[in-house]
Amino acid sequence: KSALYLLAMKNGTPAGSSEFVRYGDFDDAHAALSGALVYQDLTATSSDVDAFLASMDADGHIEHWRSLEMRGGLNGSYPWPSFSPDGSLIAYRAGGANPKQTDIVLQEVSSGRQRVIYQTTDRHVACRYSNKEPKIFCTASGREGGTRTDLFFVDDKSGAIEPIASLQGSKGIFHYPDDGRTFYFVDVGEKTLQVTRWDRETQQ
Numbered sequence: 001k002s003a004l005y006l007l008a009m010k011n012g013t014p015a016g017s018s019e020f021v022r023y024g025d026f027d028d029a030h031a032a033l034s035g036a037l038v039y040q041d042l043t044a045t046s047s048d049v050d051a052f053l054a055s056m057d058a059d060g061h062i063e064h065w066r067s068l069e070m071r072g073g074l075n076g077s078y079p080w081p082s083f084s085p086d087g088s089l090i091a092y093r094a095g096g097a098n099p100k101q102t103d104i105v106l107q108e109v110s111s112g113r114q115r116v117i118y119q120t121t122d123r124h125v126a127c128r129y130s131n132k133e134p135k136i137f138c139t140a141s142g143r144e145g146g147t148r149t150d151l152f153f154v155d156d157k158s159g160a161i162e163p164i165a166s167l168q169g170s171k172g173i174f175h176y177p178d179d180g181r182t183f184y185f186v187d188v189g190e191k192t193l194q195v196t197r198w199d200r201e202t203q204q
Contacts, residue, residue, distance in 0.1 A: 004029060006054075006062060019062050021054070051081070053109065069112055071095070071105055082129040082136070083109075089156060091117075091127055091136050104138065106156055117159045124188045126172035127154075133178070141170040141188060151183065164200065171196075 004021040006029075007014055021029075051068040070079065073095020081092040088109055096103045102125050104118035118127075123142030130137065134156045141149035149171040151164040171185040174195055181200040186193055198204065 021062065068109070070107065071103075071114065080126045080128070082127060084129050084134065084156065085132055089129075091129055091156070093125060093127070104136070104154070106136075117154050117156065118161070122150075124170060124172060128173050128176055129156075130176060131178050137164075137173055137176050137183070139167075139171055139173045139185065141172075149185075165198075165203070167198065 003023045005018040006021055007018045008016050051070050052065055053068050054065050055063045057063055068090075070081075070090075070092060071094035072079075077093070079092040079094065081090055083090050090107050090109055092105055092107070094103045094105045095101070096119060098121070100121050102120055102122070103116045104125065104127055105114050106117045107114045117136070118125075118138065120140050121143070122140040125138065125140045127136050127138040129135070130153075136154045136156055137151070138154060139149050139151055147169065149167045149169060151167060151173070152161055153164065154161050167185075170188040172188050173183065174186045175184040176182075177184075183198045183200070185196050185198060187196070
C-alpha cells in the first residue's frame, strides 16, 4: 500500500523523524515555508482536485488538516500547484470557460479567494513560483502548428507579464533556483522524464 510521509529538512539534512500523512496514491506534494502542505490525489476526478493543507509545528510534526477547495476542469491533467515564498498564496492550472482554455489561478490560502492572472489556449502550460520573489515563472507550448515554448514570468500582484525567451521544442518548467539565470525544464510529451538545464545569459 502506498503512503505519503513528511520529512522536515534543515540545511539539507533531516531534522527529525518522518511524519505519516495518509495512505493512498499521490501525484505530488509541496511544503511551503509557512509549513503548509498540499497534494493531489490520483483518484481525483477531472472536475475536482483532491488537495489538503496541514499546519506543522517547529519540529515538523503535522497538526491540523483542512481541505483546500481548488478549481478543476483539467480533464485529468496535472494542476502544477506552487506556493508563494511566504506560503500565503498558491498558483495552479485550472480549466477555463472555453474547453480549449487554461487559466492560471492565484488563490489565497487563508480565505480561498481566487483570481485568474493568465489565460491561454496553448495545450501545455506549467508555472512555478520563485522561492524568494513574488514572481511566477511559466512555460507555454503546444499551440497549433507551433514547435516552440514561451518562457515568461507573471507578477503575482499586478499580473504584469514579462517575456524571457522563446525556446525550441515543447518544454515545461521544472525548477528555478532563484539565481536570476538558470532554469530547469522537462520535455513535454516524452515517455521518460528528462530534465534539461538552460542558462539565460548563454541562451543554452
